[in-house]
Every structure is written in C-alpha cells, then in structure tokens.
Amino acid sequence: MRIGVLTAGGDCPGLNAVIRSVVHRAVDNYGDEVIGFEDGYAGLLEGRYRGLDLNGVSGILARGGTILGSSRLERDRLREACENAADIARDFGIDALIPIGGEGTLTAARMLSDAGLPVVGVPKTIDNDISSTDRTFGFDTAVGVATEAMDRLKTTAESHQRVMVVEVMGRHAGWIALESGMAAGAHGICLPERPFDPGDLVKMVEERFARGKKFAVVCVAEGAHPVEGTMDYGKGEIDLYGHERFQGIGTALAHELERRLGKEAKPVILGHVQRGGTPTAYDRVLATRFGWHAVEAAHRGEFGRMTALRGTDVVMVPLAEAVTELKTVPKYRMDEAESVF
Ligand code: F6P
Numbered sequence: 001m002r003i004g005v006l007t008a009g010g011d012c013p014g015l016n017a018v019i020r021s022v023v024h025r026a027v028d029n030y031g032d033e034v035i036g037f038e039d040g041y042a043g044l045l046e047g048r049y050r051g052l053d054l055n056g057v058s059g060i061l062a063r064g065g066t067i068l069g070s071s072r073l074e075r076d077r078l079r080e081a082c083e084n085a086a087d088i089a090r091d092f093g094i095d096a097l098i099p100i101g102g103e104g105t106l107t108a109a110r111m112l113s114d115a116g117l118p119v120v121g122v123p124k125t126i127d128n129d130i131s132s133t134d135r136t137f138g139f140d141t142a143v144g145v146a147t148e149a150m151d152r153l154k155t156t157a158e159s160h161q162r163v164m165v166v167e168v169m170g171r172h173a174g175w176i177a178l179e180s181g182m183a184a185g186a187h188g189i190c191l192p193e194r195p196f197d198p199g200d201l202v203k204m205v206e207e208r209f210a211r212g213k214k215f216a217v218v219c220v221a222e223g224a225h226p227v228e229g230t231m232d233y234g235k236g237e238i239d240l241y242g243h244e245r246f247q248g249i250g251t252a253l254a255h256e257l258e259r260r261l262g263k264e265a266k267p268v269i270l271g272h273v274q275r276g277g278t279p280t281a282y283d284r285v286l287a288t289r290f291g292w293h294a295v296e297a298a299h300r301g302e303f304g305r306m307t308a309l310r311g312t313d314v315v316m317v318p319l320a321e322a323v324t325e326l327k328t329v330p331k332y333r334m335d336e337a338e339s340v341f
Contacts, residue, residue, distance in 0.1 A: 021291025
C-alpha cells in the first residue's frame with residue numbers, strides 16, 4: 001500500500017508522534033510506502049511531498065510542531081481539490097490519505113472522501129473541541145503550559161498586589177481556560193460558552209482583598225465575550241478562513257478591571273507558547289495510538305472515518321459525525337468550577 005500523510009491547520013504538540021507512528025506501523029508491519037505532503041493540503045495540491053521511512057521519523061516523538069509543515073486552506077482551493085480528488089489519488093499513486101488536523105482539516109477530509117479519495121482522518125487540536133472524540137492530543141500539553149504559567153504568575157502577582165488577566169487559546173470552546181483555570185486555582189474563569197459580567201470579577205477581587213488576599217488571577221479564553229452592555233468590547237470582522245478576528249479580550253478586560261478597581265491589572269497573553277514545544281507523555285501516547293489505528297483502518301479499507309478516543313479505547317467514527325458540531329464546555333462542567341466563575 002502507498003499511504004500519504006499530511007498535517008494541516010494550526011500545529012499542535014503530538015503531530016510528529018502521529019507521523020512517526022504511521023510510518024512505523026505501515027512500513028514495519030505491512031511493508032508499505034509512506035509519503036508526507038508538505039504544508040498541509042497545499043502540498044497535496046502542488047505536488048510537494050517526500051518519502052518517509054524509519055530513519056526519516058527517527059527522534060521526532062518528543063519534538064513539537066510538525067516535520068511536514070502545516071497551513072490552512074482557503075475554501076476555493078479546497079473545492080478545486082475535491083473536483084480533482086480522483087486525479088490526486090492516481091497522480092500520487094496513493095491508496096490511502098491520512099490527514100491529521102482539526103475541524104477545518106477534517107471538514108476538508110470529509111469533502112475529499114465524499115469526492116472519492118480514500119481518507120482516514122486523525123483529529124488534533126489543542127482546543128479539544130472535536131465532538132466525537134473524548135480527547136485530542138495537544139490539549140494536555142496546552143493545559144500544562146497554561147497551568148504552569150498561572151502558577152508562576154501567582155507569586156509575582158502577590159508580591160506586587162496585582163490582578164493578572166491571563167488570556168489562553170480557545171475560540172469557541174473554553175476547555176483550556178476551564179481546565180488550566182481549575183488546575184491553577186484561578187480566581188475567575190471566563191469562557192466563550194458563557195458571557196461574563198466584569199462586575200462579578202470586580203466583586204470577587206474586592207472580596208479577596210477585604211479578606212487580606214492581595215492578588216487575583218483571572219483566566220480568560222481568547223473567544224470569551226462580556227455580557228452585552230457591561231463593558232466596551234466589539235466583535236471582530238471575519239477573516240479569510242471564516243473566523244472572527246479577536247479583539248484582545250485579555251488586554252481589554254485587564255484595562256477594565258484596573259479602571260474599576262483602582263488597582264494594577266496586567267494582561268498576559270499566552271498565545272502560541274501553548275502550542276509550542278515538547279508534548280506531554282499523555283499526548284505522545286494518544287498521538288501514537290491514533291497513528292497506529294489510522295494505518296490499521298486503512299488496511300481494513302475503512303475510509304471516510306477518523307480515529308477517536310472513547311473512554312480508554314481508540315475507535316473509528318465517521319468523518320461526517322466528527323465535524324457536525326463543536327464540542328463546547330457543557331453547563332455541568334461550568335457548575336463544577338462555579339466557585340471560580
Ligand atoms: O485551533 C487551534 C488554535 O490554536 C486556536 O486555539 C487558536 O484560536 C488558533 O488555533 C490560532 O491560530 P493561528 O495559528 O492561525 O494564530
């Protein structure tokens with residue numbers, strides 16, 4: 001069998017672990033040939049690829065990013081790819097394509113699969129917002145980075161009697177904010193799923209200071225919005241990929257709290273540091289398992305599906321199911337963290 005693999009969308013710790021696992025299982029166990037397309041679907045459309053053998057994936061398990069490069073694909077180019085799906089498979093002689101990516105990549109994977117390309121998807125995203133898998137690799141690493149950052153910020157905040165507003169990633173789903181906020185013991189958590197009232201945060205900080213606590217940490221997801229009319233914060237325009245441009249909620253909220261409290265409030269934007277660097281052990285294991293199962297599925301001819309974690313098992317689910325809705329933070333998870341909202 002000749003298997004093509006690509007990584008698309010925002011990068012994520014664990015991508016290299018999947019690539020390595022695919023190559024090991026396919027080459028070692030089945031004697032397959034594996035080729036890696038460069039820079040996501042762009043490499044597929046432009047015919048940029050290279051052979052991947054055991055030596056080529058040696059030493060990459062613990063490395064962040066992706067050795068293949070990644071990119072996002074504009075809708076028009078995706079349509080072009082779908083129209084040429086059969087030619088693509090024939091031109092590259094591939095019997096299976098394994099795209100590793102988030103919601104956008106898997107939507108594209110589904111379209112390519114519907115157009116006739118033999119596709120087995122592997123979900124990835126630090127946001128953990130893909131509905132049909134309990135977890136995506138990369139999330140554990142991102143939560144760890146954000147938690148450590150808040151642990152560190154607490155000691156400096158306390159020394160200077162400051163409020164720290166820590167902005168973490170999460171456009172529509174606040175999983176990183178929820179779990180890192182809980183793990184770090186943040187005093188306030190703001191999620192995209194539930195508009196927040198800055199007045200509640202002001203009250204929380206004032207109560208803390210009244211109890212002799214001289215600092216506070218608020219964890220805010222980049223996609224969080226204030227309740228309408230509670231503070232000056234607009235909606236961003238829509239970018240090329242259909243995403244709302246962020247307006248910088250961390251900075252806006254820190255300024256708002258400083259103004260209302262008369263105390264120093266500093267924004268800390270964690271940004272892409274959450275996605276960089278070495279994956280945690282958990283993410284390496286999950287990524288490795290996903291790679292193994294993707295190759296197995298390809299050999300069973302189970303196309304149009306993707307790997308998913310259900311409990312502790314890796315199963316195959318239809319790509320269609322994976323991209324119908326985003327997995328957002330449910331109310332019961334917010335209730336569990338209520339004391340810090
Ligand atoms: O989807 C993963 C993610 O890291 C989001 O949390 C974030 O909003 C987005 O990607 C950032 O993308 P970019 O790399 O284009 O800045």
